[in-house]
Amino acid sequence: MSKxxxxxxxxxxxxxxLGHAMVQRIADKLGIRVLFIKGPASVLxxxxxxxxxxxxxxxxxxxxxxxxxxxxxxxxxRERLVASDNRAFPMSVTVEK
Numbered sequence: 001m002s003k004x005x006x007x008x009x010x011x012x013x014x015x016x017x018l019g020h021a022m023v024q025r026i027a028d029k030l031g032i033r034v035l036f037i038k039g040p041a042s043v044l045x046x047x048x049x050x051x052x053x054x055x056x057x058x059x060x061x062x063x064x065x066x067x068x069x070x071x072x073x074x075x076x077x078r079e080r081l082v083a084s085d086n087r088a089f090p091m092s093v094t095v096e097k
Contacts, residue, residue: 012054016040019056026071032064069093 010018017040027034036042039053060068069079077095 013052016053016056020058022075023056023058023068026068027060027064030064030067030071032068033061034064034068035059065093069095 020036020040023034023036026032035058037057037059038048039055039057042048043050072095077097080094080096
């Protein structure tokens with residue numbers, strides 16, 4: 001399948017940084033408190049060595065979780081079923097595009 005001339009293919013590092021920016025922008029717009037864990041945010045703060053991240057790990061304030069998820073759905077993201085330990089993380093949700 002060929003790409004049209006106005007499409008850009010992102011590298012994983014670029015896509016992860018844009019994913020962080022998108023979540024932060026949504027959170028700011030909706031007044032939702034979020035905290036990024038691991039990934040580029042921790043590297044920028046000097047908490048981790050630099051390495052390639054492949055996802056966006058973010059804690060969302062419980063009262064804003066459904067609003068955040070709906071906003072992501074509105075942008076074409078969907079929840080992905082994953083095997084998780086619901087005892088440790090009862091509100092864990094994985095989304096994908």
